[in-house]
Amino acid sequence: xxxxxxxxxxxxxxxxxxxxxxxxxxxxxxxxxxxxxxxxxxxxxxxxxxxxxxxxxxxxxxxxxxxxxxxxxxxxxxxxxxxxxxxxxxxxxxxxxxxxxxxxxxxxxxxxxxxxxxxxxxxxxxxxxxxxxxxxxxxxxxxxxxxxxxxxxxxxxxxxxxxxxxxxxxxxxxxxxxxxxxxxxxxxxxxxxxxxxxxxxxxxxxxxxxxxxxxxxxxxxxxxxxxxxxxxxxxxxxxxxxxxxxxxxxxxxxxxxxxxxxxxxxxxxxxxxxxxxxxxxxxxxxxxxxxxxxxxxxxxxxxxxxxxxxxxxxxxxxxxxxxxxxxxxxxxxxxxxxxxxxxxxxxxxxxxxxxxxxxxxxxxxxxxxxxxxxxxxxxxxxxxxxxxxxxxxxxxxxxxxxxxxxxxxxxxxxxxxxxxxxxxxxxxxxxxxxxxxxxxxxxxxxxxx
Numbered sequence: 417x418x419x420x421x422x423x424x425x426x427x428x429x430x431x432x433x434x435x436x437x438x439x440x441x442x443x444x445x446x447x448x449x450x451x452x453x454x455x456x457x458x459x460x461x462x463x464x465x466x467x468x469x470x471x472x473x474x475x476x477x478x479x480x481x482x483x484x485x486x487x488x489x490x491x492x493x494x495x496x497x498x499x500x501x502x503x504x505x506x507x508x509x510x511x512x513x514x515x516x517x518x519x520x521x522x523x524x525x526x527x528x529x530x531x532x533x534x535x536x537x538x539x540x541x542x543x544x545x546x547x548x549x550x551x552x553x554x555x556x557x558x559x560x561x562x563x564x565x566x567x568x569x570x571x572x573x574x575x576x577x578x579x580x581x582x583x584x585x586x587x588x589x590x591x592x593x594x595x596x597x598x599x600x601x602x603x604x605x606x607x608x609x610x611x612x613x614x615x616x617x618x619x620x621x622x623x624x625x626x627x628x629x630x631x632x633x634x635x636x637x638x639x640x641x642x643x644x645x646x647x648x649x650x651x652x653x654x655x656x657x658x659x660x661x662x663x664x665x666x667x668x669x670x671x672x673x674x675x676x677x678x679x680x681x682x683x684x685x686x687x688x689x690x691x692x693x694x695x696x697x698x699x700x701x702x703x704x705x706x707x708x709x710x711x712x713x714x715x716x717x718x719x720x721x722x723x724x725x726x727x728x729x730x731x732x733x734x735x736x737x738x739x740x741x742x743x744x745x746x747x748x749x750x751x752x753x754x755x756x757x758x759x760x761x762x763x764x765x766x767x768x769x770x771x772x773x774x775x776x777x778x779x780x781x782x783x784x785x786x787x788x789x790x791x792x793x794x795x796x797x798x799x800x801x802x803x804x805x806x807x808x809x810x811x812x813x814x815x816x817x818x819x820x821x822x823x824x825x826x827x828x829x830x831x832x833x834x835x836x837x838x839x840x841x842x843x844x845x846x847x848x849x850x851x852x853x854x855x856x857x858x859x860x861x862x863x864x865x
Contacts, residue, residue: 418660418663419621419643419644419645419646419660420645420646420648420651420660421648421651421656421659421660421797422659422797422799423794423795423796423797423798423799423831424648424649424650424651424656424795424797424831425648425649425795425831425834425835426647426648426649427583427649427748427749427834428583429583429584429622429647430583430584430706430708431583431584431585431586431589431622433584433706433707433708433710433713434584434586434704434705434706434713434714434715435586435589437586437590437712437713437714437715438590438594438715439587439590439591439594439702439715439716439717440714440715440716440717441716441717442716442717442718442719442722442726442727442730443518443520443719444491444516444719444721444722444723444726445516445518445726446516446723446726447496447513447514447515447516448489448490448491448493448513448514448516448719448720448721448722448760449501449511449512449513449514449721449723449759449760450476450477450487450489450490450511450512450513450514450720450721450760451487451501451503451509451510451511451760451762452477452487452509452510452511452512453509453510454485454487454550454556454720454762454763454764455484455485455550455556455557455558455763455764456483456550456555456556456557456558457481457482457483457484457485457557457558458479458480458481458483458484459477459480459484459509459510460477460478460479460480460484460485460486460487461477461478461479461480462476462477462498462510462512463475463476463477463478464476464495464498464512465495465498466495466496466497466498467494467495468494468495469492469493469494469495470489470491470492470493470494470495470514471489471492471521471522471523472489472490472491472492472520472521472522472523472699473488473489473522473523473525473526473696473697473699474488474489474523475487475488475489475548475697476488476489476495476512476514477512479545479548479558482561483557483558483561484558485545485548485549485550485556485558486545486546486547486548486697487512487548488547488548488697488698488699488720489512489514489699489721490699490700490719490720490721490722491514491516491517491518491520491719491721492516492517492519492520492521492522493514493515493516493517494514494515494517495512495513495514495515496513496514496515497512497513498510498511498512498513499511499513501513501760502756502758502759503759503760503762504745504752504754504759504760504761504762504765505752506754506755511760514721525695526694526695526696526697527694527695527696528694528695529693529694530693530694530695532605532692532693535692537608537609540563540605540606540608540609540692541560541563541564541609542560543691543692543695544559544560544563544688544691544692545558545560546691546697547687547690547691547696547697547698548697548698548763549684549687549688549691549698550684550698550763550764551680551681551684551764552681552683552684552687552701552763552764552766553577553588553652553680553681553682553683553684553766554654554681554764555764556762556763556764559680559684559687559688562673562678562680563606563609563678565671565673565678566673568609568610568611569610569611569612570612570673570676571610571612571613571673571676571677571678572612572613572614572662572676572677573613573614573615573616573658573661573662573676573677573678574603574606574607574610574613574614574615574616574677574678574680575615575616575618575657575658575661575677575678575679575680576599576603576615576616576617576618576680576681576682576685577618577652577654577657577679577680577681577682578592578617578618578619578623578626578630578681578682579618579619579620579645579651579652579657580619580620580623580652581620581647581648581649581650581651581652581653582649582650582652582746582747582749582750582751582766582767583649583747583748583749584704584706584707584747584748584767584769585704585706585746585747585766585767586704586706586715587683587702587703587704587715587716587766587767588626588681588682588683588702588766589623589625589626590702590715591682591683591686591702592619592623592626592629592630592682593625593626593629594629595686596626596629596630596632596633596634597633598686598689598690599617599630599633599682599685599686599689600617600630600633600634600637600640601689601693602685602686602687602688602689602692603615603617603637603640603685604637604639604640605688605689605692605693606678606680606685606688607639607640610678613639613678614639614640614641615637615639615640615641616640616641616642616643616661617630617634617640617641617642617643617682618643618645618652618657618660618661619642619643619644619645620644620645620646620647620648620651620652621644621645621646621647622647627642627644630642643661645660649749649829649831650749650750650797650827650829650831653797653827653829654672654679655797655798655827656797657679658672658675658677658679661677662675662676662677664676667822667825668822668824668825683701683702683766687701698720698763699719699720700717700718700719700720701717701718701720701763701766702715702716702717702718702766703715703716703718703727703761703765703766703767703768704716704766704767704768704769705727705728705730705731705767705768705770706731706767706768706769706770707744707768707769707770707771707772708738708770708771708772708773709734709735709738709739709740709741709770709771709772710728710731710732710733710734710735710770711731711732711733711734711735711736712731712732713731714730714731714732716730718761720760720761720762720763721760721761722760722761723757723758723759723760723761724743724745724754724756724757724758724759724760724761724768725757725758727761727768728757728768728770734770735772738772739772740770740771740772741771741772741773741774741777742770742771742773742774742776743757743768743769743770743771744767744768744769744770744771745765745767745768746765746766746767746769747767747769748769748771748775749829749830749831749834750828750829750830751767751769776841779833779839779841780839780841782839783838783839783840783841784838784839785838786803786806786838786840787837787838788803789837790803791835791836791837792831792832792835792836792842794835795831795832795834795835796831796832797827797829797831798825798826798827800821800822800823800825800826801821802832802842802846804821805817805821805823805826805842805846805849806840806842806845806846808820808821808823809845809846809849814849814852814853817849817853818853823846823849823850823853824850824853826843826846826850828843828846828847828850829843830843
């Protein structure tokens, strides 16, 4: 195993802002909003209606397909509405809105430790599915589907992603420091599904406390090891991790399981442990609220459905005399800017980053024509040629973009945009192009039916 991958960049990580902030539980006071589409795949189907009483742990959205996930209420109160609300993406999506009573009364169906030593594999998967667990470090793929590959015996590596390479974010660092034993226990539970796999907990080496905590917890667990990774972005990318740990590349048409790997964020592994051992569904998760404009950068255990505004206020609000130029869901490299703080966090919201300067606005003022320097190619973790991809987009040659330049392999990490001396919006261009190509594919498939 190596400690890094080809390419990558070294942005100022600004983790110093919140690195020392211990995790603290935050209970929202206002209404809670639960989008039914918090995951890749088909949105959940609302199974409650206006006026229904709900408790912490009540299933309010039911998985509506093979690739779908349950949605769990994180507060107690009364369903106020099932209606479209504005979400992080800016789109209006179907949501369950709950009038939060502030009591946080639980269903009473979870919280008691259970002996899971003899639990069957099928029951592990059922508990994960019932809990509504999805990937907490990326796009939100339903975890029970990921943990059920065609051939479990072919899985060689179970990778717990603790790299947390995105600048500013420190919540997984704090999770590993404080809940290392629980994460290792979760790894052991998942490894029971894959008898031929080794467990690897991968952590960037700028988190020495987390590495030490995980090594101590993993001591004596023969199938689990901790791997310190070189600090470089995007070290935590799924394909980067697989290249480093398994030594293989794979095309976008394949899944990690096709090359013998299962990758889950450490937060997801922790949620699995809670679900299998305690019967606890996923209704809260760790996240960071940070940025130069935030008064008290913090790491929270936050309840899904909480508004951005409440969490920003819980972190002390905006610094006095400072203007928040940009608010990002996530970090500055792969996050998305939000137009309002009156939107709810979801299972995949790992950070709120509030900046007093807008780097995109600054870059726009300095943008020039391409210098043909090739730096974008040298930093691309997937070995793509961003300069040529941008040229193909500019000429409208999407066939070349997709099939000759493999543009759909772009993971939108932002490395090319970060390194570009001409300040060209390469990543934004590729995101829009991918969306256009995928929309055309969906339209073509619909036309055949």
